[in-house]
Structure formats: structure tokens, C-alpha cells
Amino acid sequence: MDEPALIRDAKHGDLDAFNRLVLHYQDMLYNTAYRVLGDPALAADATQEAFISAFRKLKSYRGGSFKAWLLRIVTNACYDELRRKKRRPSTPLEPLTENDEEMEAPRWLADPNASPEKQVETFELEQAIQNCIEALPPDFRAVVVLTDIQGLDYKEAAAALKKPLGTVKSRLARARLRLRDCLQAVRELLPAAFRLEEGSTL
Amino acid sequence: MSRQPSFRDLEKLSAYLDGELNASTQAKIETRLARDPNLRAALDDLRLSRAVLRRTPQRRAPRNFTLSPQMVAKRPPLPRLVPALNYASVLAALLFAFTFLSPFGIGDAAMSKAPMMEMAAAEAPAEEAPAPMMMDATEEPAAAEEAPMMEEAIAEDAVGESAAAPAAEAEAPIAQTPTVQTTIPEEAGVGAGEAEDVEATQEPELASEPVQEGLPATQKSLTQATMQPPMQTPVSIPDTPQNSRVQLTFVQRILLIAIVLFLLAGWFLRRATIAKWQKASK
Known part of the structure; x- marks a missing residue:
């Protein structure tokens, strides 16, 4: 082409x-x-x-x-x-703190609809990841989707988001940390190679 | 070294993972990684998160998102003539409007005649009117009326005594009003009824006033005779300025036709192009 x-x-x-x-x-x-x-x-x-x-x-x-x-x-x-x-909100899920503060207790993980067992049964890995992505604030979501899923480098992501490079860098780090916490909750779904270590302090 | 890495460290680790750190920062973080197991663990976490995300299956688009001309509401490329015609019609409209505004600004042949006609109507002899009206090549009705007026003027001249006055008036149109007033009593005194009539039919108001003031002794039949024509004359003389407003000058007509023609041509051209384009897109 x-x-x-x-x-x-x-x-x-x-x-x-x-x-x-x-x-x-x-x-x-x-x-x-x-x-x-x-x-x-x-x-x-x-x-x-x-x-x-x-x-x-x-x-x-x-x-x-x-x-x-x-x-x-x-x-x-x-x-x-x-x-x-x-x-026109359909789900009141807004787990984000506005001031970019790290949330110690990721309460957005609490899913009132489905128990973890149920999740294991019904959600595929992809769905679990998707849920974790959706738990992120939109700005974080966009950064992580563009860099980690679409494979853009920081410069391209900064251009695509019209944000400074530093912002992209910082948001990506926060997004990854939150995703890590989120994914840990569904680690049973992850392939063995991706299993997050139990003993991790983060 | 804190047990839990700070966010600044984590940010650096994240960038380090992507190879987005500069050389010196990278060297620093590598030495720290070698010493600090917590930092290494954090890096591993980040790497795992990234690996999971990178392994996220790509979804295929559920359908093709190709665009149809209607979807983008794309206008067909219009010929350049269309905007050109639009601009031309706007220009013509502006010029057309300008022909009406001109009496207040630069004198325009088409419009200067209106005040001239009033002046001419206020003056006694008829010669006054033809002269400025000859200038108005654009004013047809005025030109048509010139001939009879000239004839009347000649007739008046033939009568005799007032011949000097019109000549003076022709030279100094503004200063002539007093001379008219002086001449008229003379004419009336001579008793040239014809001259009176001729004058009266042409300039009713001024002619009648001096006659009434300057000649209180003269017979009332004559003043009445002079009063009567004014009733008729306003029909003929003010008629001309009125015509000049309703009937457009040659230039104005041309401009009006141009406006309509340009607009219509542009509109038809645009319609034809769009119709052709819609046919083709189907």
C-alpha cells in the first residue's frame, strides 16, 4: 500500500x-x-x-x-x-480520583454483580483485561491502549493525545500500576507465564 | 532505600521498560536495580502488566467502515464559474445600490437631474430646463420633453421684451430669481397675455406670486388665468422627477439584468453539477 x-x-x-x-x-x-x-x-x-x-x-x-x-x-x-x-450514565462506575492520586484501596475492583468464581467461569482473559482497562480513568485508558495495545512509542502517543511527553510517561506508569493491581485479582485467568507474584509488595 | 519504591522511581521504571529513558538516567536506574530487590520486583510487575496488555487479542472490525459519498456529505467539486458568478452578482448588486446613493456623494448623471428639475421648475424661463437636461443622456423621458420646452422658449423669445432675461439666466442660473421677478411685471405691464400664459404654464408658483404681489392693480382674470395653469403644469413638470425615480436609468437596468442573469446562471450550473454528481455516485 x-x-x-x-x-x-x-x-x-x-x-x-x-x-x-x-x-x-x-x-x-x-x-x-x-x-x-x-x-x-x-x-x-x-x-x-x-x-x-x-x-x-x-x-x-x-x-x-x-x-x-x-x-x-x-x-x-x-x-x-x-x-x-x-x-446519560448507565453505570455509576467512576473509580478515579481527580487529582491523579494513587488509590490505596482499589475499590473499583469490587464487583457487586459477579463473584470472583463467577468471573472465572464467565469471563475470558480478554474480558478480564478489558474490565481492568475500563476501570481506569479515560485519560489513563487512552495512554495505555495507545502504547501497550497499539504499540505506539511515547512520542507518537504524545502526538496522538496532544499531551506533553512527561504526561504520557507519568500516566502510563500509573495506568500500568493500577492494571497490575487489577490483574492480580484475576490472576487465575492469566497464563502461567503472566502470573503475578503473590509476594509482590506493590 | 525505602522498601516501597516511590512513584517517581516507578515512573522511571516504566519508561526504562519502554527504553524511553536517556542514557544517564538509564545507567543510574540500572545500578539501583542491581542493588535493590524491591525495585527489581516493581520492574517485573510492570513488565508483566505490559506483557498482558500486549497479548490482548486484537478484535477484527465488525464491519467495514468505508465511507460513501453521502456519509461524508461530500459536495461535488463545483466549477469555478459558480463562485465567480456569485461574486459577479454581488458586485452588480453593490453597483446598483451605489447608483442610488450617489447624489449624496459624487455627482451622478442619473440622479443630479432631480434637484436640477426642481430648480428649473422654480425658474421663470424655459431655457433653464433644457440645458441641464441635455446633460442627462440617460434620462429618456426628460429628453423627450425637451423639444416642446425649447419651442415654448423660442415662442417666448419671439414675443420680445423678455429675451434679455433668459439670456442672463442661462449664464447665471442661481442669481436669476430676482431678475425674473422684475421682468414679469414688465411683461404684464405691456399686456403681453401670450407671454404670461407661456410663462404660467411653465413655472406656476414663482410666476403667479410676483404677479399677485407686484401687480395688485391688474385685472383678476389675468391672475386667475395664471393661477389656473399651475393646476395643470404640476402634472407635466413634477412628472419628470417622479419618472426618474420609478424608471431606472440605462446603467441601472443593465445592472439589474446582470444581477438576475448571474444569479440564475450560477444556480443552474450548481444544480446541474450536483445532479450529475448524484447520478454518478449512485
Whole structure:
């Protein structure tokens, strides 16, 4: 795929060229949206919105990583979805402290609906990880999804999130620590190689 | 060395894991890692978290997210003529509006005639009117009325005595009002009824006033005769300025036609392009 040529054509209004880019990136965008939103239907909406707005403001794309540019758009679309969801909240799960403080007791882990046994039975590993990701504040979620799941480096993630490098670094560290705590609770689901050590002090 | 690493240390460890530390910080953290088992444990935790996340299965998009022209509400590329036509019609409209504003600013042939006509109406002899009206090449009705007025003026000249006055008036149009007032009693004194009538039919108000003031002794039939024509003349003379407002000048007509033509052409062109594009996109 000749990406620069396709982008150039798409900039001139060639929808076919842009659709080839869509086909190439749709899995990545959908995955990102799904990991951030945790809902397949919402993720699909956000992905579609992201591609539409990407095509509309394609002229504002000035080189650099097209992937990061697309990821920024989809992340913003996800934030919009989350804001919309917040306006009409379906679940009151907001475990985050606003001032970035480390939470000593991760009370968001307490799931009133399903016991750990039930979780083991019903949730796959992926679902367990997804639950942990969704327990993170949206900003942390986006950082961890972009770097650890989509494999962006810090610079790309900073560009995609329009945040300073230091912010990305710090948020990623916090997100990883929280995820570690969360994943420990579902360690039975993890493959042996990923088992977190019992004796860890963190 | 604290038992639990601080968040600053953990942040460094996280970045170290990703190879995002600069060389000196990296060297420092490596020496500390070698000494501090807690730090090593924290690093292992972070590494495990990252490994789990990296192993998260990628989901396939549930459908294709390709865009259709309707979805992006993409406008067809309009020919450049469309905006050009729009601008042209706006320009024509501005010019059109300007032709009406001009009397207050720079004198415009089309509009300066209105005050001129009033002046001419206030003056006694008829020569006054034709002269400025000749300037108005654009004013057709005015031009049409010139001829009879000229004839009347000639007739008046033929009568004789007032010949000097019109000549003076032609040279100094503004200063002529007093001279008119002086000439009229003379004419009336001579008893040139024809001259009176001719004057009366042309300039009713001024002509009648001097006659009434300056000639209280003269017969009332004559003053009545002079009073009567004013009833008729306002129909003919003020008619001209009125026409100039309702009937547009040549330039104004051209501009009006241009506005409509440009707008219509732009609209049809746009419609045709969109229709063609919609057909093609289906």
C-alpha cells in the first residue's frame, strides 16, 4: 500500500483512495475504540465517526505518522462518546480520583454483580483485561491502549493525545500500576507465564 | 532505600521498560536495580502488566467502515464559474445600490437631474430646463420633453421684451430669481397675455406670486388665468422627477439584468453539477 499516494489522492477528494486507507486501519481504530469504550456498538460508532471526521479534515494532516493522526481522531471520538455516556450514565462506575492520586484501596475492583468464581467461569482473559482497562480513568485508558495495545512509542502517543511527553510517561506508569493491581485479582485467568507474584509488595 | 519504591522511581521504571529513558538516567536506574530487590520486583510487575496488555487479542472490525459519498456529505467539486458568478452578482448588486446613493456623494448623471428639475421648475424661463437636461443622456423621458420646452422658449423669445432675461439666466442660473421677478411685471405691464400664459404654464408658483404681489392693480382674470395653469403644469413638470425615480436609468437596468442573469446562471450550473454528481455516485 502506497500510503502517501493514497493520502495525497484522498486529500484531493478521492474517496476510493481514502477507503483503501480505511480498510487498512479500521481494525486498529476499532480496537482502540473498543478498548477505550468497552462496548462493541459504541466502538463501531466511534470508529465510523472517526473516519468521517478524518476524511473531512484530511487537509489538516501535515505529514508525520498517519497512524498517530488517525488514533488521535479516534481517541477524541471516544472521549465524545464517553462524555455522551456520562450525560446519560448507565453505570455509576467512576473509580478515579481527580487529582491523579494513587488509590490505596482499589475499590473499583469490587464487583457487586459477579463473584470472583463467577468471573472465572464467565469471563475470558480478554474480558478480564478489558474490565481492568475500563476501570481506569479515560485519560489513563487512552495512554495505555495507545502504547501497550497499539504499540505506539511515547512520542507518537504524545502526538496522538496532544499531551506533553512527561504526561504520557507519568500516566502510563500509573495506568500500568493500577492494571497490575487489577490483574492480580484475576490472576487465575492469566497464563502461567503472566502470573503475578503473590509476594509482590506493590 | 525505602522498601516501597516511590512513584517517581516507578515512573522511571516504566519508561526504562519502554527504553524511553536517556542514557544517564538509564545507567543510574540500572545500578539501583542491581542493588535493590524491591525495585527489581516493581520492574517485573510492570513488565508483566505490559506483557498482558500486549497479548490482548486484537478484535477484527465488525464491519467495514468505508465511507460513501453521502456519509461524508461530500459536495461535488463545483466549477469555478459558480463562485465567480456569485461574486459577479454581488458586485452588480453593490453597483446598483451605489447608483442610488450617489447624489449624496459624487455627482451622478442619473440622479443630479432631480434637484436640477426642481430648480428649473422654480425658474421663470424655459431655457433653464433644457440645458441641464441635455446633460442627462440617460434620462429618456426628460429628453423627450425637451423639444416642446425649447419651442415654448423660442415662442417666448419671439414675443420680445423678455429675451434679455433668459439670456442672463442661462449664464447665471442661481442669481436669476430676482431678475425674473422684475421682468414679469414688465411683461404684464405691456399686456403681453401670450407671454404670461407661456410663462404660467411653465413655472406656476414663482410666476403667479410676483404677479399677485407686484401687480395688485391688474385685472383678476389675468391672475386667475395664471393661477389656473399651475393646476395643470404640476402634472407635466413634477412628472419628470417622479419618472426618474420609478424608471431606472440605462446603467441601472443593465445592472439589474446582470444581477438576475448571474444569479440564475450560477444556480443552474450548481444544480446541474450536483445532479450529475448524484447520478454518478449512485
